[in-house]
Amino acid sequence: MKKKDLILGAGIIVIALAMLLVMQLTRGEEGNQIRVTLDGKIYGTYSLSKDQTIEVKDGDFYNRIRIEDGKAYMEEANCPDGYCEEQGKISGHTQTIVCLPHKLVVEVLENENDQSFGTSDPEDVAPDTIAK
CATH class of the missing domain: 1.20.5 (Single alpha-helices involved in coiled-coils or other helix-helix interfaces)
Known part of the structure; x- marks a missing residue:
């Protein structure tokens, strides 16, 4: 050489x-967020950079989502199977937590300024299938 x-x-x-x-x-x-969808409708969008607890109540059920150290997880839920609590912490794009009995989806949005990860039309962001 x-x-x-x-x-x-x-x-x-x-x-x-x-x-x-x-x-x-x-x-x-800093731009990472989670979106909580309940029965196909957007319940809310929350920043992963702020530690917080989100309580989702609808009728007789509730889910408590905790955001801590840039990661979100299902802290507590009164669904019969409890699988949503076992799905672990999520922080990366394409990661989700799903509570089927309550028709609740928690998904990570990579960046709020990136147009490829979200749309303004709620019909485009709703899950296309929910099974009972």
Whole structure:
């Protein structure tokens, strides 16, 4: 190998590492949100950057969603199976928590400013199937 080849290889590696660093620094978690959908209708949208508790009550049932350290999880629910409480913490796009008995969906929205992850039409964001 020649000295110029080594310099070229090192330069490419340095540029690649600089690009990775810039991507990580600009990505941030501040824009991440969750959307809670109840029976196909949007119940609310909440920031993952703020620790909070969301109580969803409808008739005889309730679900308590906790947002903590940039992650959301189902803290408590009075559904008969309790599977929603076992689904763990979510924080990345495409992750969801579903409570089928209560027809409740908690989904992560990656960035509120990114047009590819949401629309203003509620019909476009509603689940297309809910099974009993």
